[in-house]
Amino acid sequence: AYVALGVNRISLGVQSFKDDLLKVCRRTHTASQAISVIENIKKSSISTFSIDLIFGLPNQTMEDVKKDIFTFLSLDIPHLSIYSLQIEENSIFGKTGVEPCDSDLEADMFEYITKTLEAAGYIHYEISSFCKPGHYSKHNLAYWQDKDFYGFGCGASGRLNGIRYDNTTSLKEYCSLGPCPSYINETLSERAMDAIMMALRTKFGLNIKEWNFKYQSDFKEHYAQVLDKYREHFCFDGECIYLKDAGLEILNTILVDFMLIE
Structure with a gap:
């Protein structure tokens, strides 16, 4: 039915290939059901699709993460979005006092995920996104690159x-x-900050010339203090600025400093 309607990409919320972790997430599907759906997508004419996985779940071990990544690779899926668990105050986890994953373990998990997928030929083109060549998410790129959608x-x-x-x-x-x-309703400065936040998540970075023109400011001058503080983490490539891998690992900290500049 999707194919008949012209749908050409599916993003599937798998979250984990372990049934006990799916129960923790309060998901009603099983790992075998997720795999069955993935196989059905691959049999259709939809040639590009993605799945979502989560790491940093309560009681999740490094071995659990390795199993999820191994299963993902064995299924030959062209795109992966993988997120660390964020516990929001008004979520079920927040209301029931679930503790976040140990930050060191979470960092180790992310490092393992990144190295393993890159070694398997996947492009780490956005902090939470990996794809085979030619399988970027056009929709996601739109908001990471400050475009309409x-x-x-x-x-x-x-x-x-x-x-x-x-x-x-x-x-x-x-x-x-x-x-x-x-x-x-957002002010021009709020939209300018959104553009920075989104662009620095990607390997493509922020096009400074375009940002300056669009938001009527001088990026290098306005954020000179932040750029100097984290200069070892930034790279300049022509008109663009992007973060090195070590900078991506502390992206939230860097963005907070950007936001403190009025």
Whole structure:
């Protein structure tokens, strides 16, 4: 049905190939069901697809992570998005007092994931994304590269002419009245910071000339203090600035310093 409608890419929320960890995530599918769906996608005419995995889950070990990555590689999937667990205050984990993964173990997991996938020929093109050559996510690249994208469906988010919007989360309202989008008002400086945050997640980095023109500022001058503080982590390539691997590991810390500059 998806193929008949013209769908040419699927992103599948697997999270883990271990049933006990899926239960921790409160997922209702099993590992074998996920594998079955992946095999069905591969039999279809959809040639590019992605799965999501999570690491840093409660009680997850390094061996668990290795098993997930081994299974991923054995299934010959063209794209992977893999995220460390973030415990939000109002989430089920946050409300039940689940403790986050040990930060050193989480760092070791990420290092193992990165080295193993790169050795297998995957491109680490964004902090949480790996793909085979030619299988970048065009949609994800749109918001990492400060471009517009459409959000279709109930609860979907998008960006049009630089303005972000969220469609209604009410299925009843969506079916009777349509998307009913609510627009998110951001100042030019907030949009400029968003562009920096997104671009520095990628191996392509931030195009300084384009950013200067779009946001009416001088990036190098405005953020000179931050650029000097983390100069060993930055690389300049023509008009672009990007982070080395060691810089990506402390991306959040660096971004906080960017945000403190008025």
